[in-house]
Amino acid sequence: MVNLYFQPDAQLTVPDRMVLDILQKDYEDQQKQPTSSTTEASEDSDDSAVKHTRYSSTPEDALEHEQQALETLKDLNNPTSSSFEPTVFVTVDLASITSPTLRKWVIDPYVRWARTIVRVDTDVVMLTHLFLYAFTTIPSALYMYYNFHWWHGPLHAIMQVYYMGTYTLMMHQHIHMRGILKKEYAAIDHAFPYITDPMMGHTWNSYYFHHVKHHHVEGNGPNDLSSTVRYQRDDVWHFLHYLGRFYFFIWFDLPRYFLSKRNPGLAAKACGFELASYLFYYTMFTRVNTPATVFVFLVPLAIMRLGLMIGNWGQHAFVDENQPDSDFRSSITVIDVASNRYCYNDGYHTSHHLNPLRHWRDHPVSFLAQKQKYSDEDALVFYNIDYLMITFSLLAKNYTHLAKCLVPIGDQMKLSMEERAEMLKRKTRAFTEEEIAEKWGKQYAKLK
Incomplete structure (x- = not known):
């Protein structure tokens, strides 16, 4: 991936690596396309046939590669496929756990049992985290109320801050699907947020409403x-x-x-x-x-x-000046470890707005399936940066860094780094009430 400004994070998920690889291949193929002058010169040459080396590919090759990636991602999500792989932990992929003893006596039995508990077979990780909170957060909190020590308080808070992102995006799935466990465990599904939400910084049901x-x-x-x-x-x-x-x-x-x-x-x-x-x-x-x-x-x-x-703020900082009501143009896609490995593919925010009920494991599949639509709509894709750092970079007006984190698609591939930065800057401008009336309708504007 030599044409990306930064080296992609080694901890990217498998779907993220596949998506980024395809986007990078698109960029490489676009860069290799001949200019009009080159095309005219080749037409005057006796040897004008296009020669494809091992470093280039035909459009058919690229399409086949994308289709293979789509099928692979679908198989990873399909419980009936031999390639099915549930998510068990956020820190490591199941396929990376190679110890035969650990797999035979601990991991595989736990996965088989957990799949009978969780609503969606891929979501073993959510049960893993319910156990994590039950055996760390709750006992720590109870002991603090029983026998408070000043050293305990800050350590507990640090632990909770570490948990917050993953927990919040687990609850994001919970509130959209009205639960994460099978229906026979509906009582637990309904009750646990009233215990854990306040300890993770959420007031009761406010996230849902x-x-x-x-x-x-x-x-x-x-x-x-x-x-x-x-x-x-x-x-x-x-x-x-x-x-x-x-x-x-x-x-x-x-x-x-x-x-x-x-x-x-x-x-x-x-x-x-x-x-x-x-x-x-x-x-x-x-x-x-x-x-x-x-x-x-x-x-x-x-x-x-x-x-x-x-x-x-970072998720919705870039709003297209011409079609601000488009989900493709008012939200972004982020390919990074913090959002997608630890927070249930939260980086695919455009995909989520296109279909709020889409399961989190299906976002990379949907992105690849609609890749041309994303390109046609001039959607924005970033990598190696999360929403928090997008916000901080914006407040520092560091558009150069943001441009370096942009994965150009469609017509964006033709832009220089400076032009990318300028394009991003245009999309952060505040809309006037007159513009709001024009783009959304007068009923939305606060006109005098």
């Missing part, structure tokens, strides 16, 4: 409470305003939004669960154990809400 019932309905449009379109996405003060509004007023703004949509039931639920969470925190802080509550509940809450908005 905001993300499923609001964000995916509005799709980063002007009425989306987490919309970026009215903000200059490389401006620190605009970001702080965006962050502050969510941080301090979401408890009020989200119920008010549901009321404006004439849905008082959702407004009551969103407000009720949020205020109930605050009352729970207050009770634990004032009547049970103050320092333990700070580290078990309040520190994760503060960090989680910061992380959610930093991440969402």
Whole structure:
């Protein structure tokens, strides 16, 4: 992959490596295409036949390679295929565990049993993580309330910060599919978030109400409470305003939004669960154990809400100036370890917006199947950078670094590095109310 500016991370998942390899091959083939002058010269030559070396390929070869990759990815996800491979751990792929003894007596029996518990056969990793939280987070929190030590609090908080991303994206799957376990375990599926959510920085049911019932309905449009379109996405003060509004007023703004949509039931639920969470925190802080509550509940809450908005800013920072309501042009795809290995392919954000019910293991398959559509729609694909670092790079106005992390597709392949940076910069400009009225409709604009 010599034409990528950075060496791809060695810890990329197998599907990510396959996707990146195909995109890189597309770029190499595009670079080898002759210019008009070269074509004219070859037409004057007696030896004008195109010669394909082992370093070049025909369009048919490329198409066959893509089809093989698609079939491989589908087989990895298909429980009836001999190539099926469930995800068991986020840190290592199942195929990489080669110890015969470990596989025979520990891993394979656990996988067989876990597949009878999880709703989707690929999702053994989710049961693995429920056990992880049950045997680390919960005992640590309980012991802090029983016998608090000041050294314990920060260590617990650090552990939770490490867990937060993976947990949140597991719950992302949970709220879209209304569970992650088989129906006979529905009681556990329904109950465990009420225990684990507050310890991971989420108030009860707020993720579901905001993300499923609001964000995916509005799709980063002007009425989306987490919309970026009215903000200059490389401006620190605009970001702080965006962050502050969510941080301090979401408890009020989200119920008010549901009321404006004439849905008082959702407004009551969103407000009720949020205020109930605050009352729970207050009770634990004032009547049970103050320092333990700070580290078990309040520190994760503060960090989680910061992380959610930093991440969402990066996910929707680049909005096309001509078709801002297109899912292809208002969200991005990120091929990196943090998003896809540890966070259930969260990097395929465009794919998720195109179909919010798409299973996380199907995102790379969908991307490859629609690769031409992504190219035609001028979608943005990045690698070796996650959403948090996209946000930080934007706030530092480091468009050169962002351009280096761009994987050019379609017409983007013709751009120089400087032109890529300028193209990205254009897509971070705040929309005026007049532009919002033109692009989305007057009912969305705050015109005087």
